[in-house]
Amino acid sequence: TLPPKIVPRINIFLFMGLFLVCYMPHWKCPISTPNKKGTINLTEDELLTFYGILLISGYNSVPRRRLLWSDDYDVSNTAVKDAMRRNRFDEVMSSVHLVDNMKITADPFFKVRPLFKHLNDINKAIPIAEHVAWVHQFIRGKPIRFGYKIWSLASSSWFVHQMEPYVGSHTHLVETGLGQGPSVILGLAEKAEVPPGVKFYHDNLFTTLSLVDEMTLRGYGSCGTMRQTQLHNVPFTAPKTFKKTPRGDAEYLVEVKKLIVRWNDNSVVTVVSNMEREFTETEAKRWNKQKRTVDKVRQPKCIQEYNTHMGGVDLHDQFVSRYRVNIRSKKWWWPCFSWALNKHSTYGKDLLSFQRLVAQTLLLRHGTKPSRQGRRSSVAVAITDATRFHSFNHWPCNTGSRYKRCKNCGGRTSFACGKCDVPLHVECFKKYHTE
Structure with missing residues (x-):
């Protein structure tokens, strides 16, 4: 039996049932779902058991999914075998659809659009944190260079409040006329209904001086790194020249409710912020290669704040990748579906314990033990x-x-x-x- 505080949190997984053939209107009756072999009568218990098996595959994976039902003691999974028959799981897997295939639109992501819409609607019930950060689409040099890219708004504690798949001109974000980066930030802020007073942290793909000015008008805090090409007429020393100055040196400019700072660290960093109107410094510890000791260097306070609160999306991706659903499908949108299934918050429990708790609960409450055993492997x-x-x-x-x-x-x-x-x-x- 689950503790009372945990039960409401698991509901974030149960909503996923709305997207297996989401065009079927009734839940209390079995769902008649067409597939290549005919029609299957799918019940809600079977659907939730299906989700539980997918979650188990994230932390107890095997090279082939059918091995989960094997009688061989080295790969056998009793929890899975006692919850659903293998052939029934394959039937459900082959019948999974998020939308009616007859309702094709010009949107390249039409097959998963309801999934992201529903996730965003659920996330609106979670209060937005004071500090939020962004992830950008950058392929070159990434460990995984090919895949679906998603613009995301996340808190510093890695909870994603808003997400939007990037599909070029079909991306569902408002065009502000300030460029792609500012349009992404302002568009997601509007969709997430972010209240004034929230502080945004963004990297140099998004940051422009016009963005910071617009964020100031809307009552948002804004802090981000900047590229040299976006500085325009700011009279800063050239990066190659500034790099030759002692480590910890800084120069700054206060301009119309925003502070622009250039700092020499391992490389030259330029940050703009509308949350500070005066230049202040703190101390940071850095490793000195020549002396082989840890030295204290001067660091602008705005850069310290940026380092503290930036990276929520990267942290979310790190957690999701640890126990990602390991069962694959040939459907092109399956990675989006499995990624969404892994999207959750642990609420005080470590990630593995929480995922195991949800998976075991789904299988024990909704699974049905087969009446007879299958053939030996x-x-x-x-x-x-x-x-x-x-x-x-x-x-x-x-x-x-x-x-x-x-x-x-x-x-x-x-x-x-x-x-x-x-x-x-x-x-x-x-x-x-x-x-």
């Missing part, structure tokens, strides 16, 4: 045969039961091989172990 048969023809320690023993069938002749017998654990007549014993 080929690996198990090969192991049995290897033991069968091994010529040592095969002895007949009385099992006390008269209703077992002899493996050799099919008749009833109360004897079995103590090593092979196979029912056998005494007269069939030699024939079974030699032929």
Whole structure:
């Protein structure tokens, strides 16, 4: 039984049922879903069990998903086998759809658009943190260079409040006329209904002086790194020249409700902020390669704030990647679906414990144990045969039961091989172990 405080949090997983054939209107009755072989009658319990198995695959994965139902002791998963039959899982998997395929639109992401809309609607119920950060689309140099890119608004504690898939001109964000970066920030802020007073932290893909001015007019805090090409007429020393100054040196400019700072660290960093009107410094610890000691260097306070609160989206991606759903599909939108299934907050529990708690709850409450066992795997048969023809320690023993069938002749017998654990007549014993 789940603690009362945990039960409401698990509801974020239960909403996913709305997207397996979301065009089916009724939940209390079985859902008739078409697939290649005909129609399956899908119940809500089966759907939630399906989600539980997907979550289990994230932290207890096997090379092939069918091995989860295997009888082999090295890969067998009792929780999965006792919740849903393998063939039934395959039927549900092949019938998964988020929208009606007959309702095709010009939107390249039409198959998953309702998924992101519903996620964003749910996230609006969570109060937005004081500090939020952004992720940008950058492919070159990334460990995974190809994939779906999503503009995201996340708190410093890695909870994503708003997300929008990037699909070029079909991206559902308002064009502000300030450029792509500012349009993404302002567009997501409007969609997430961010109240005034929230502080935004963004990297140099988004940051422009016009963005900071617009954020000031809307009552938002704004702090971000800047590229040299966006500084325009700001009279700062050229980066190559400034790099030759001592580490920790800084120059700044106060301009119309914003502070622009250039600082020499491992590289030259330029930051603009509308949350500070005066230049102040703190101390930071840096490793000195020549002296091989940790030195204290001067650091602008706005850069310290940026380092403290930036990176919420990267932290979210790190957590999701740890126990990502390992079951794959040939459907192009499946990565978006499985990513959304892993999107959750732990509420005081560590990530693995929370995901296990949700998966076990779904399987125990909604799973149905199969009435009979399936066929043994080929690996198990090969192991049995290897033991069968091994010529040592095969002895007949009385099992006390008269209703077992002899493996050799099919008749009833109360004897079995103590090593092979196979029912056998005494007269069939030699024939079974030699032929």
